[in-house]
Amino acid sequence: MATENEIIQQLADKAYEFGFETTIDMEVAPPGLDEDIIRFISAKKEEPEWLLEWRLKAYRAFTKMKMPDWQHFKMPEIDFQQLSYYAAPKNQAKYNSLDEVDPELLRTFEKLGIPLDEQKALSGVAVDAVFDSVSVATTFRKELAEKGVIFCSFGEAVKEHPELVKQYLGSVVPHSDNIFAALNAAVFSDGSFVYIPKGVRCPMELSTYFRINARNTGQFERTLIVADEGAYVSYLEGCTAPMRDENQLHAAVVEIVALENAEVKYSTVQNWYPGDKEGKGGIYNFVTKRGICKGAKAKISWTQVETGSAITWKYPSVILAGDNSVGEFYSVAVTSNLQQADTGTKMFHIGKNTRSHIISKGISAGRSQNVYRGLVTVGPKATHARNFTQCDSLLIGDRCGAHTFPYIESKNPTAMIEHEATTSKIGEDQVFYLNARGIDTEQAVALIVNGYAKEVLNQLPMEFAVEAQKLLSITLEGSVG
Amino acid sequence: MMLNINDLQARVEEKAILKGINLQINPGEVHAIMGPNGSGKSSLASVLAGRESYEVTGGSVTFDGKDLLDMSPEVRAREGLFLAFQYPVEIPGVSNMQFLKAAVTEHRAHKGLPPFTPKEFLAFVKEKQQLVQFDSQLMNRSLNEGFSGGEKKRNEILQLAMLEPKLSILDETDSGLDIDALRIVSEGVNKLRSKDNAFLIITHYQRLLDYIVPDFVHVLYNGRIVRSGTRELALELEEKGYDWLKEEMHLQEPVQ
Ligand SMILES: Nc1ncnc2c1ncn2[C@@H]1O[C@H](COP(=O)(O)OP(=O)(O)O)[C@@H](O)[C@H]1O
Ligand SMILES: [Mg+2]
Numbered sequence: 001m002a003t004e005n006e007i008i009q010q011l012a013d014k015a016y017e018f019g020f021e022t023t024i025d026m027e028v029a030p031p032g033l034d035e036d037i038i039r040f041i042s043a044k045k046e047e048p049e050w051l052l053e054w055r056l057k058a059y060r061a062f063t064k065m066k067m068p069d070w071q072h073f074k075m076p077e078i079d080f081q082q083l084s085y086y087a088a089p090k091n092q093a094k095y096n097s098l099d100e101v102d103p104e105l106l107r108t109f110e111k112l113g114i115p116l117d118e119q120k121a122l123s124g125v126a127v128d129a130v131f132d133s134v135s136v137a138t139t140f141r142k143e144l145a146e147k148g149v150i151f152c153s154f155g156e157a158v159k160e161h162p163e164l165v166k167q168y169l170g171s172v173v174p175h176s177d178n179i180f181a182a183l184n185a186a187v188f189s190d191g192s193f194v195y196i197p198k199g200v201r202c203p204m205e206l207s208t209y210f211r212i213n214a215r216n217t218g219q220f221e222r223t224l225i226v227a228d229e230g231a232y233v234s235y236l237e238g239c240t241a242p243m244r245d246e247n248q249l250h251a252a253v254v255e256i257v258a259l260e261n262a263e264v265k266y267s268t269v270q271n272w273y274p275g276d277k278e279g280k281g282g283i284y285n286f287v288t289k290r291g292i293c294k295g296a297k298a299k300i301s302w303t304q305v306e307t308g309s310a311i312t313w314k315y316p317s318v319i320l321a322g323d324n325s326v327g328e329f330y331s332v333a334v335t336s337n338l339q340q341a342d343t344g345t346k347m348f349h350i351g352k353n354t355r356s357h358i359i360s361k362g363i364s365a366g367r368s369q370n371v372y373r374g375l376v377t378v379g380p381k382a383t384h385a386r387n388f389t390q391c392d393s394l395l396i397g398d399r400c401g402a403h404t405f406p407y408i409e410s411k412n413p414t415a416m417i418e419h420e421a422t423t424s425k426i427g428e429d430q431v432f433y434l435n436a437r438g439i440d441t442e443q444a445v446a447l448i449v450n451g452y453a454k455e456v457l458n459q460l461p462m463e464f465a466v467e468a469q470k471l472l473s474i475t476l477e478g479s480v481g
Numbered sequence: 482m483m484l485n486i487n488d489l490q491a492r493v494e495e496k497a498i499l500k501g502i503n504l505q506i507n508p509g510e511v512h513a514i515m516g517p518n519g520s521g522k523s524s525l526a527s528v529l530a531g532r533e534s535y536e537v538t539g540g541s542v543t544f545d546g547k548d549l550l551d552m553s554p555e556v557r558a559r560e561g562l563f564l565a566f567q568y569p570v571e572i573p574g575v576s577n578m579q580f581l582k583a584a585v586t587e588h589r590a591h592k593g594l595p596p597f598t599p600k601e602f603l604a605f606v607k608e609k610q611q612l613v614q615f616d617s618q619l620m621n622r623s624l625n626e627g628f629s630g631g632e633k634k635r636n637e638i639l640q641l642a643m644l645e646p647k648l649s650i651l652d653e654t655d656s657g658l659d660i661d662a663l664r665i666v667s668e669g670v671n672k673l674r675s676k677d678n679a680f681l682i683i684t685h686y687q688r689l690l691d692y693i694v695p696d697f698v699h700v701l702y703n704g705r706i707v708r709s710g711t712r713e714l715a716l717e718l719e720e721k722g723y724d725w726l727k728e729e730m731h732l733q734e735p736v737q
Contacts, residue, residue, distance in 0.1 A: 428533070433570045435554035436530050436563075437584040437640060438591070447583065451574025451623065 028217065029086035035059060038186055041086050045155050045189075048162060054175060058185030061176035068178065071313060072371040072403055073340040076284060078249060085187040087217040108211065126151055128192045128208045130221055138192075140204065149233075150195040151206050154222055157193030164195055168226050172255040172290045172319070180251040180286040180313075184220045188253070191221035196231035196262075205461050207236040210252075218249040225255070227262035229295065234265040236464055247275075247310060252287045260295025260322065265303070267460050269468050272308035277366075279338030282310025289316035293325030296351070301328035303459040305468045306341060307475040315373065317346035320354035320382075327356040330456040332468075334449075334475050335368030335400070344373040344405075349385035349415070358389040361453050364400035365476060372404040378415040385415045393423040394452055396445070396476065446473035483508050483679050484549075484648055489540035491528045498524045500704035501540065506648065509676040513690055513715060514683045516701035517723040522683045523567055525701065526652045530564040531557050545647065559591035561647030565637035565654050567683075572624040577636065580624045581606065581643060588644055609642040613669040630657035638669050649673075650681045655689040667692030687719040702730060 029037060038059055042052040067075050108131070126140035128151065144151050150161060157165050175185040192208040210221060227233055237254075250272060258264050266289075275282025285308075291300035302316035318327030329345035347356035356376065364370040370393065378385045393402035406419055426448060434444035450457065450469050457465050484506040491499040498521050506512055514522055528535045529542065531554035542549040544562060552560065572580070585605070586596045597605060610617060615635055625633050634654050641649050651670070655663055670680065670693050682693060690698075690712065698715045700708040702723075707730060708714060718726075 427570065429570045430572050432530075432532055432554060433566065433572070434580075434584075436558055436566075437580070437644065438555050438558035438587040439583050440553075440555045440587075443583065443587075447575050447580070448572060451572055454574035 027086075027088050029084050031082050031084045033059075033080045033083070033085060033187070037085050041187060041189065044086065044088075045158070047158055050166065051158060051169075054170065055186050055188075058175035058182045059187075062179060062182035062186055065176070065179040065182055068313075071342045072373075072405075073311060073342060073369060076247065076311070078284065080183070083249060084217045085220070086189060088189075126204050126206050128153060128206075130190055130192075130208060130210045143203065147200050147203055148197040149200060149202050150193065152193055154188070154191040154193050154224070157224070161193070161195065164226065165193065165224065168224055168255065168257055170255075172257060172292050173253050173288050177288060181253050181288040184222060184251050184253045184288070187218075188220045188222040191223045191252070193223075194225040194233060194235065196227045196233045198228040199230040200228075201231070202233040205234050205236055207238065209238045218251060220250075221252050223252070223254040224257075225264055225266070226257045227259065227264050227298075229259045230261040231259075232263045234267070234461055236267045236269070236461060238269045238271070238464075247282055247284050248273075249284045250287070250309075252289075254287070254289040254316075256289075256291030256300055258291065258293050258295070258298035258300050258325075261297045262295065263299040263301075264291065265301045265459075266291070266316070267464065268302075268304040268306070269460075269464060269471065270304065270306045270308055270312070271471060274308045274337065274339050275310040277337045279310065282339070283308065285309035285312045285314065287312075287314040289314060290319065291317070291327075292319040293322045293327065293351075293354075295325075296322040297324045297326075298322050299326040299328070301330070301459070302345065303328075303330040303456065304332070304343075305453075305456070305460070305471065306331065306333040306343060307471050309341075310339060312339075312341040312343050314343050315346055315375075317348070318356065319348045319350065320356065320385075321350045322354075323351040324353045324355075325351055326354070329356075329358045329360070330459045331360045331372075332363070332453040332456045332472070333360070333370055333372075334363040334365075334472060335370045336365040336475060337368060338366065339368045340371075341369070342371040342373060344371075344375075346375040347377070347387060349376070349378040349382040349387070349412075352381065352383050352385075354382055354385045356385075356387045358387070358391070359455055360389075360391045361456055362391075362393040362402050362404075363396070363449055363452070363472075363476070364393070364402050365396035367399045369401045369403070371402075372406070374405070375407045375409070376417060377408075378410040378412045378417070380411045382412050383414045385412060387415075387417045389417075389419045391419070391421040392452070393421075394449070395423065395425045398425075443473075445476055449473070449476055482506070482543075483545060484681075485541075485543045486529075487541045489525075489528065489542060490538045491524065491535045492538055493524070493535050497538070498535070498704055499528060502701075502704075502706055504699065504706065506679045506681065508647070508679055510697065511674070511680045511682065511693060511695045513695040513698045514681065514701050514706075515685065515687070515698060515715060515718055517727070518685075520701045521704045522701050523652055524704075526564055526567075526650045526681075526683060529557075529650060530554060530562065555587070558644070558646075559588055563641055563644055563646035563649045565634075565641055565649065565651045567652040567654075567656070569625050569633045569637055571626040571628075573626050575624050576621055577624050578606070578620045581620075581640065584640065585643055605643070609639060612642050612672060613638045614665050615639045631659065631662045634658055635662065635666060638666050642669065642673060645673075646678065648679050648681065650683065652683045653685060654682075655684055655686065663689065664692060687715040690715050700726065702726060 038055050128138040173181050176182050196202050256264050272283035300318045306312055320327050327347045333341045333343050335341045360372045362370040372391050376387045391404050404421055408417055431444045449472055486502050486504040489502040698710055699706045
């Protein structure tokens with residue numbers, strides 16, 4: 001039908017509004033991956049010997065690993081030797097205050113809607129801003145320190161809290177977990193570190209904003225969040241990148257540790273550059289995110305709104321080790337043009353009475369492919385484990401694809417596992433109904449899609465739910481004629 | 482003249498449905514269209530509102546002097562054409578309030594007016610809600626989702642009240658309403674009638690026309706208006722049914 005072709009055409013013409021480039025003096029390592037570059041990175045960051053050894057161990061594991069082949073897209077050829085593994089703004093010894101930060105950098109983040117000046121910042125949100133490989137600034141540190149909360153760049157954590165980093169680094173995602181995690185462990189540049197002490201409820205949202213700017217570099221950040229007994233924290237991650245014709249690799253690792261009675265809410269609004277309408281350029285987003293509910297009654301929730309990247313490959317997971325622990329996964333993944341998303345979650349039920357809840361909402365438009373891939377395992381000791389999975393797909397146009405691969409492995413007969421799945425097309429009747437009330441098709445689609453994703457968007461912290469809604473609308477701009 | 486339909490022909494999926502409709506509506510008038518199931522009443526409403534699955538194959542329609550068929554559905558709506566759907570759709574996750582706000586904002590923008598402030602909007606909703614006795618509980622629910630048939634129809638009339646159209650087309654708004662609901666809806670419509678707006682009421686039963694008294698009644702059959710008259714025509718149809726009409730038409734127009 002004519003409408004649908006128009007829909008697809010207009011969708012293809014959407015623009016990426018964060019695609020600008022910052023001109024700034026950078027120190028960039030020459031392309032190539034070997035032990036020397038790893039030593040170089042480690043030396044640049046003045047790391048202790050044990051961390052260098054860990055990196056090298058990961059590198060050696062990496063060299064023996066193969067690319068995964070089970071995903072529902074053709075794995076692109078990535079020449080790891082062609083990438084540069086270190087890029088940082090020049091002249092930056094260490095920023096002691098914002099006054100020392102290059103104003104161009106501050107302007108970049110301001111343009112992205114992330115003012116780093118505490119006067120202008122969103123109240124109640126502390127931000128760690130990472131530009132290419134390096135953390136530029138972390139806001140509200142004083143306020144957080146008063147509660148004993150540690151929120152700093154990974155590099156600083158290694159220097160100032162080595163015992164915590166040493167204890168937990170690689171404890172959830174081992175250095176040899178998968179090829180991208182191994183690469184990250186070998187070359188990771190920076191990232192965020194969070195520690196919430198016993199019984200503390202973090203007084204504000206913590207947030208890291210990642211910005212890729214340099215050309216031909218990968219971004220390999222690492223986040224480690226530890227919530228001690230009875231602690232609570234809500235953490236949000238956002239990201240953008242300039243529009244470039246070549247693909248850029250983003251291979252991040254996030255580890256979360258929740259001890260007894262602790263709760264961690266981790267939200268992502270992923271908006272890396274998706275490539276143009278012919279599928280040229282865009283970020284390859286290969287990310288390993290995993291949390292462990294180590295103690296009883298611990299809870300970890302992943303919420304993700306995935307709108308960007310040429311390829312998304314990520315499965316935020318929860319290891320439910322503690323009895324009565326809870327894992328949640330709420331996801332909206334939107335793909336348009338030639339984007340490919342293969343995303344979902346894994347819930348490992350190990351402790352007794354563990355519960356997991358999965359809600360996945362896929363939205364595909366254009367010629368994109370959108371995959372939900374989920375794994376729920378129930379171990380022999382996980383008596384009365386419960387899982388509920390709801391997995392919905394919404395199609396816009398008839399050239400896109402939606403696929404679901406839910407895997408279940410249960411070794412305990414008392415487990416209760418429920419799975420519901422639906423696939424629907426965006427209803428022409430729904431669009432016409434809104435049209436007939438004076439609402440144009442673009443806005444109609446935005447309304448319908450946001451309504452469809454509401455259950456997941458509602459999980460986001462308030463300040464970001466609005467942003468995420470806008471982002472969904474922008475991503476699908478012009479998706480229906 | 483507000484609406485001038487001239488020899489309108491339309492088809493859907495290669496099947497001719499409207500076969501030459503002529504109809505003129507002036508401001509202040511209420512017209513009723515009756516006719517057996519499948520005669521093309523909803524199709525006429527759809528074509529006027531701009532549903533894309535219908536292809537107009539001939540004729541013309543002007544609305545306030547402008548070429549209606551040239552406008553997109555949303556522009557027709559903003560220009561003051563309203564269709565109360567026979568089967569209102571459900572939109573999960575979009576609250577009724579949010580939807581109405583979006584619709585009202587678009588209509589205002591079209592007139593060059595700024596959006597209502599939240600406070601103004603709430604006051605406006607409240608006023609209109611009372612007019613059609615719409616349950617305020619339904620405002621924060623998802624649009625039409627899980628509404629009863631009657632609630633959906635009343636929601637259509639609430640929208641009509643809020644968008645203040647020039648021409649309102651009511652497609653079997655009476656079906657599925659019990660007698661009380663019918664009375665409330667009709668009273669709402671009667672309150673909204675003025676010398677400047679017009680109504681085109683599609684109905685199967687003359688019952689509704691006891692409440693909303695039409696100036697003209699037309700009978701649509703097999704894609705054509707085969708009879709036009711006044712209120713008495715509706716009563717006659719009620720009494721005699723449509724069979725006589727079918728027979729008469731087949732006499733005039735030999736079956737192929
Ligand atoms: N989408 C469609 N595809 C094919 N035929 C249709 C479609 N919509 C309506 N029709 C046909 O058009 C004719 C008129 O239908 P309709 O306008 O709904 O009649 P009424 O409202 O008078 O009952 C019927 O024969 C119906 O089957
Ligand atoms: Mg009908």
